[in-house]
Amino acid sequence: MTLEEAAPAKVNLFLHVTGRRADGYHLLDSLAVFGPAADLLTATPAEGLSLALEGPFGAALQAEPDNLVLRAARALAAAAGVAPRAALTLRKHLPVASGIGGGSADAAAALRLLNRMWGAGLDDAALRALAAPLGADVPVCVASSPARMQGVGELVSPGPRLPPCGLLLVNPGVPLATPAVFRARAPGFSAEARLPAAWPDAAAMAADLAHLTNDLEAPARALCPEVGEVLAALTALPGALLARMSGSGATCFALFATPAEAHAAEGLLPAQWWRSGGGLYGRAEASLHAPGAVGV
Ligand SMILES: C[C@](O)(CO)[C@H](O)COP(=O)(O)OP(=O)(O)OC[C@H]1O[C@@H](n2ccc(N)nc2=O)[C@H](O)[C@@H]1O
Numbered sequence: 001m002t003l004e005e006a007a008p009a010k011v012n013l014f015l016h017v018t019g020r021r022a023d024g025y026h027l028l029d030s031l032a033v034f035g036p037a038a039d040l041l042t043a044t045p046a047e048g049l050s051l052a053l054e055g056p057f058g059a060a061l062q063a064e065p066d067n068l069v070l071r072a073a074r075a076l077a078a079a080a081g082v083a084p085r086a087a088l089t090l091r092k093h094l095p096v097a098s099g100i101g102g103g104s105a106d107a108a109a110a111l112r113l114l115n116r117m118w119g120a121g122l123d124d125a126a127l128r129a130l131a132a133p134l135g136a137d138v139p140v141c142v143a144s145s146p147a148r149m150q151g152v153g154e155l156v157s158p159g160p161r162l163p164p165c166g167l168l169l170v171n172p173g174v175p176l177a178t179p180a181v182f183r184a185r186a187p188g189f190s191a192e193a194r195l196p197a198a199w200p201d202a203a204a205m206a207a208d209l210a211h212l213t214n215d216l217e218a219p220a221r222a223l224c225p226e227v228g229e230v231l232a233a234l235t236a237l238p239g240a241l242l243a244r245m246s247g248s249g250a251t252c253f254a255l256f257a258t259p260a261e262a263h264a265a266e267g268l269l270p271a272q273w274w275r276s277g278g279g280l281y282g283r284a285e286a287s288l289h290a291p292g293a294v295g296v
């Protein structure tokens, strides 16, 4: 018996840094969506706990002493009172340290997968509580559906109802460490965003998002000039409604009216950049074409 779970990319449609806790962690306000690319985690029964890494970005993680997937597995086993037994394989399609929460998505996929495999019976809220100590992005990745993130990432609530739209992700191949980007930020904070209950279409969503920001974009551009090049290329694409960086970068995204437009735009960008265009994870119109892409 092999079980599998997709670990879709997390994309921050906006990211306001609203404050700072005494421990140095930043308070955030963000709208996270998922897709169109994903890692894939599979599990088969085994005597112990093991992880094999495959896929285009698997080699980049070979030297990691403690992959987030294994940390998530051990945390779940401890909470469920079971021995951690599974042979896991992670097919890594998402670039590492790239602002789309790849490691966080993998950790959340491990919690979902092993919760099923071990019959642990934890609900989403219990999984989110286990997720928070693993990383600020892990709680929102537990459901991997569009959501507002607040606090340092542990407060997850429903966001506006989203219209059909397309999303294109582009990474220039330069890893960016999240702590360095937070450190390079200019002083000061943004206000919490005011969001509607729903957006009627992608153009209305893009128009509202254009009034918001990713507060980590300027420091990331200063550390990694390629971010500016990617944003300029995305802005110039036909049909692009909004171009912005996700998370702490360097991956940037463009919003389109349809998944097909987002997918077609991949071919208009330099082939040495990692690109993935399609629909949002969990939406009926999400597309299944790209390697690692997921849909329903
Ligand atoms: C920037 C985002 O990608 C937005 O979704 C996330 O907040 C980052 O999530 P993540 O990579 O899971 O972050 P973690 O692994 O928990 O933290 C990495 C580092 O980022 C900084 N960090 C992260 C999250 C947060 N709310 N405030 C921070 O200051 C801290 O220096 C921390 O040591």
Ligand SMILES: Nc1ncnc2c1ncn2[C@@H]1O[C@H](COP(=O)(O)OP(=O)(O)OP(=O)(O)O)[C@@H](O)[C@H]1O
Binding pocket: 061, 064, 066, 067, 068, 069, 095, 096, 097, 098, 099, 100, 101, 102, 103, 104, 106, 107, 137, 176, 178, 247, 248, 249
């Ligand atoms: N399964 C994993 N996939 C990716 N990175 C992992 C994994 N396990 C541990 N890591 C470590 O986590 C670091 C951050 O990786 P990740 O790809 O999640 O960053 P990110 O996309 O910038 O995340 P975020 O958007 O949450 O800031 C990597 O540099 C690596 O050292």
